[in-house]
Amino acid sequence: MLQALQAETLKLKRKWFWFLVFLGPFGVIALQVVNYGVRYDWIMRTYPDQWGRLISFTNLFVSPALLLGMAILASQLATLEHKQGSWKQILALPVRRRDVFVAKFLVIAGMISVSSFLLFIGTILLGAGLGFGWDAPVLAIAENSFYPMLAGLPILALQVWLSIIKQNQSGPLSIGIFGAVFSMYSYEVPNWVIWKWPLLFPDKDPFPYVAMGILVGVLVLVLGVIDFQRRDIA
Amino acid sequence: MSEIILQTNQLTKQFKKQTAVHQVDLRVQKGDIYGFLGPNGAGKTTTIRMLLGLMKPSNGEIEIFGQTFDQHKLEALRRMGSLVEAPSYYEHLSGRENLETLRILLKAPKSRIDEVLAIVRLTKDSDRPVKQYSLGMKQRLGIAASLLGDPELLILDEPTNGLDPSGIQEIRELIKTMPEKYGITVLISSHLLSEMEQMATRVGIISRGELIYQGDMETLKGKALPQVALRVSQVEKARGILKSLGLNACSEAGSVLIENASDQDVAESVAALVHKQVAVYRIEERRQSLEEIFLDLTKGGELNAPGTAS
Numbered sequence: 001m002l003q004a005l006q007a008e009t010l011k012l013k014r015k016w017f018w019f020l021v022f023l024g025p026f027g028v029i030a031l032q033v034v035n036y037g038v039r040y041d042w043i044m045r046t047y048p049d050q051w052g053r054l055i056s057f058t059n060l061f062v063s064p065a066l067l068l069g070m071a072i073l074a075s076q077l078a079t080l081e082h083k084q085g086s087w088k089q090i091l092a093l094p095v096r097r098r099d100v101f102v103a104k105f106l107v108i109a110g111m112i113s114v115s116s117f118l119l120f121i122g123t124i125l126l127g128a129g130l131g132f133g134w135d136a137p138v139l140a141i142a143e144n145s146f147y148p149m150l151a152g153l154p155i156l157a158l159q160v161w162l163s164i165i166k167q168n169q170s171g172p173l174s175i176g177i178f179g180a181v182f183s184m185y186s187y188e189v190p191n192w193v194i195w196k197w198p199l200l201f202p203d204k205d206p207f208p209y210v211a212m213g214i215l216v217g218v219l220v221l222v223l224g225v226i227d228f229q230r231r232d233i234a
Numbered sequence: 235m236s237e238i239i240l241q242t243n244q245l246t247k248q249f250k251k252q253t254a255v256h257q258v259d260l261r262v263q264k265g266d267i268y269g270f271l272g273p274n275g276a277g278k279t280t281t282i283r284m285l286l287g288l289m290k291p292s293n294g295e296i297e298i299f300g301q302t303f304d305q306h307k308l309e310a311l312r313r314m315g316s317l318v319e320a321p322s323y324y325e326h327l328s329g330r331e332n333l334e335t336l337r338i339l340l341k342a343p344k345s346r347i348d349e350v351l352a353i354v355r356l357t358k359d360s361d362r363p364v365k366q367y368s369l370g371m372k373q374r375l376g377i378a379a380s381l382l383g384d385p386e387l388l389i390l391d392e393p394t395n396g397l398d399p400s401g402i403q404e405i406r407e408l409i410k411t412m413p414e415k416y417g418i419t420v421l422i423s424s425h426l427l428s429e430m431e432q433m434a435t436r437v438g439i440i441s442r443g444e445l446i447y448q449g450d451m452e453t454l455k456g457k458a459l460p461q462v463a464l465r466v467s468q469v470e471k472a473r474g475i476l477k478s479l480g481l482n483a484c485s486e487a488g489s490v491l492i493e494n495a496s497d498q499d500v501a502e503s504v505a506a507l508v509h510k511q512v513a514v515y516r517i518e519e520r521r522q523s524l525e526e527i528f529l530d531l532t533k534g535g536e537l538n539a540p541g542t543a544s
Contacts, residue, residue, distance in 0.1 A: 007338045014326045014363075080324060089322035089379065092286040094312040095339045233288040 004103035025119035063198040071176020078163035120145035148198040151209040153217025161224035244294035256443040269434030270423040315385035321376035325365035350378040370401035441532040467513040
């Protein structure tokens, strides 16, 4: 497993993966810069809870950025193998298919964690820059930065699965992009729709979504591994 | 009889409606360069994918290193190296980095990378990105990758496909040295018999999913029966005379052909023909080429059977 992970990270060299990892949180924060830039006075007048408002504004854009990031990274990482028919080379090595599959999932999960961390730092810096002071509600900001990712693990597992089994990435990418857009308008849909989970409903208790995210994420990952093991590699 | 390193029993692969490989019994012995031949689409690649665990057989079983492959897959793959069809590589990485991603998975020592680079003579170019490599270099990199794990059994699927003559020559020379120099048994597939003729010690010929010949290269060559062609003035008359001598003769535009003729037969035929006033213009020996045998064996295959073989 460790070897599979090491091999995966080696392949990331000289690609734009880390740029994407940075771009996601940067975009989300940049949108808030614009938001506050345009109507700073109005926002400050209307909402006395400065940090709380910043968090819920940010939250709006975290979910779509996160889901887009997952879809694109999963697709890119799978394309590395699809492009020059590398699956047949790796899988003819003495390595378990399970390890190869899970390594891809973990690498992307790791990247998304980095994105989430950048978002966490970015939110604090933005707040301080807007003059809210340095006494940020660190825990609430951390929740807002990391919980969506955990609640979104089923989608990550799904995107990795689809991207790996489909040679043509237009399907997996379409599903990923549609899911990202759909998630923004998913307040009304039933709770079992996984694309709704990363939104976390700021007003309600986010914990069930996080717990379910991890649980179902692992489940989808296991299903993906089982399917991948049974496939013929063309 | 030397040790059998790879064998398949009634190996079959069924895709939805089509049987790609049908009850194939391969036998590869230690130290062989086993040429696995067949026209395009005959089932070579499918067979090889099953041997590497990339596809699951629908029926039958595979034994490698004396163990059932299905149950000892990782163990067997650890001792095998492979190159399947077009070379696989990450073009944004250098040759060395490409090998490194595989080396990690193989848990081979780091020094092995330099060794295999030297074997395929890529040391000089090892730090250039692979996207700048020529096809021949990529193919050599693929062979280097297949050697990384210090394999005992090397499985190469059409390793010379798409290479120019000098590239083909180079790869061929490389493969020829494997058994003696490194003790590696090689199974190599190709759709060109002429190519195998120069390196294989044993051959298996597959056509439309079925193994139609398996044996020594020498035995196959022995099947190339010599014919003696006599160009004569009166073909039909000459044929009659030869038949009366008890020879297996047939006619062909301006000539009669004698199958499987000994020197004695030829001498008698000529004497008889001259005696009966048939002028003999030319006597030539014709050897059926291996390609022709190959075509005969695989005849009835798809219409575009090896277009390159003629």
